[in-house]
Amino acid sequence: MVAQDGSGQYTTIQQAINAAPSNSVEPVVIFIKKGNYSTEKLIIPADKKQLKLLGESREQTIISYAIYDCNSPASQNKCPDTLWQKWKDNKELIRTSATLTIVADEVVVENLTVKNTAGNVGQALALTLRGDKIIFRNCIITGYQDTVLLAEDGKRNYFENCYILGRTDYIYGGGIGFFEQCEIASFGGGWITAPSTKASQPYGFVFNNCRFTFVKGSPNIKDDSRPVALGRPWHNYPKVAILNSDLCSQIDPKGWPTTWHMDYAATSDSLQLVEYANSGAGADFSQRASWAGIKQLTKAQAENYTLQKVLGGKDGWKP
Numbered sequence: 001m002v003a004q005d006g007s008g009q010y011t012t013i014q015q016a017i018n019a020a021p022s023n024s025v026e027p028v029v030i031f032i033k034k035g036n037y038s039t040e041k042l043i044i045p046a047d048k049k050q051l052k053l054l055g056e057s058r059e060q061t062i063i064s065y066a067i068y069d070c071n072s073p074a075s076q077n078k079c080p081d082t083l084w085q086k087w088k089d090n091k092e093l094i095r096t097s098a099t100l101t102i103v104a105d106e107v108v109v110e111n112l113t114v115k116n117t118a119g120n121v122g123q124a125l126a127l128t129l130r131g132d133k134i135i136f137r138n139c140i141i142t143g144y145q146d147t148v149l150l151a152e153d154g155k156r157n158y159f160e161n162c163y164i165l166g167r168t169d170y171i172y173g174g175g176i177g178f179f180e181q182c183e184i185a186s187f188g189g190g191w192i193t194a195p196s197t198k199a200s201q202p203y204g205f206v207f208n209n210c211r212f213t214f215v216k217g218s219p220n221i222k223d224d225s226r227p228v229a230l231g232r233p234w235h236n237y238p239k240v241a242i243l244n245s246d247l248c249s250q251i252d253p254k255g256w257p258t259t260w261h262m263d264y265a266a267t268s269d270s271l272q273l274v275e276y277a278n279s280g281a282g283a284d285f286s287q288r289a290s291w292a293g294i295k296q297l298t299k300a301q302a303e304n305y306t307l308q309k310v311l312g313g314k315d316g317w318k319p
Helices: 013-019 081-087 221-225 299-305 307-311
Strands: 028-032 035-037 042-044 051-055 061-065 100-102 108-110 113-116 127-129 134-137 140-142 148-150 156-160 163-173 176-180 183-195 205-208 211-214 229-231 239-243 272-276 294-296
Touching: 013 028, 013 042, 148 176, 156 307, 176 307, 183 205, 183 221, 183 239, 229 239, 239 299, 272 299, 299 307
Parallel strands: 028 051, 035 061, 042 100, 051 108, 061 113, 100 127, 108 134, 113 140, 127 148, 134 156, 140 163, 148 163, 156 176, 163 183, 176 205, 183 211, 183 229, 205 239, 239 272, 272 294
Antiparallel strands: none
């Protein structure tokens, strides 16, 4: 157990992670008591498989940090320098600005908050996910730009009943993400997703039974009067599916209003930016951008986006 008041075996989360057995063949649970754990940039290394971080309270067990990407070669383009100095010797940890980096497979994070509090300063990740079969349940995950990075092509990630907040490209990368019954909350003026799915990869990000909502009070006050785009393509052949979800009125009617320096994004049918059976004012498909890959699915096509088909893989994973 981790408790800041000394009532547990550890006072910091990284201490508990480091003490967990390596390459465990059965789940290892770290219970984290209420508190704002804001002094560590955390990493779950590759050998800490089958680890579970379980918070005492979704709202009151908070993991937060404030490193962000900046133009500062002397500090590996991480700011502020005082925080970079603390972690510079761990190359995997400092690779991104994420508050929590997960490299291990089969990690579960449940019932807590992870946030990057740097604000409107550029890339400032809450999560970098590099392992396979990672699960987030009943969590709050917040940032402004690049909140969640699904960093590894083909690696599988499952989010259930989570609240995810951001503004710019805040769910991005080449990994596979299945978001079930999540609230995808956006500040205005930006893009929810920035997918970079490999051509050979059948799935990218799948949102099922989610709510896409609009949040006022952005760090940039101008955001409050701007629409929200479903995304913009980053690299490769992006794939995003939104099914059975409620889309708020602030969603940009075009959905994908810009090709963002990808000259083939509008014409390639290898991009799959699809929707099915959505509701709400933002689900009006009549004004979506006329890209070859932007389509409404038929019922038969939508059946290819079940949890089992998206995440099952060759090992039949059932999160």
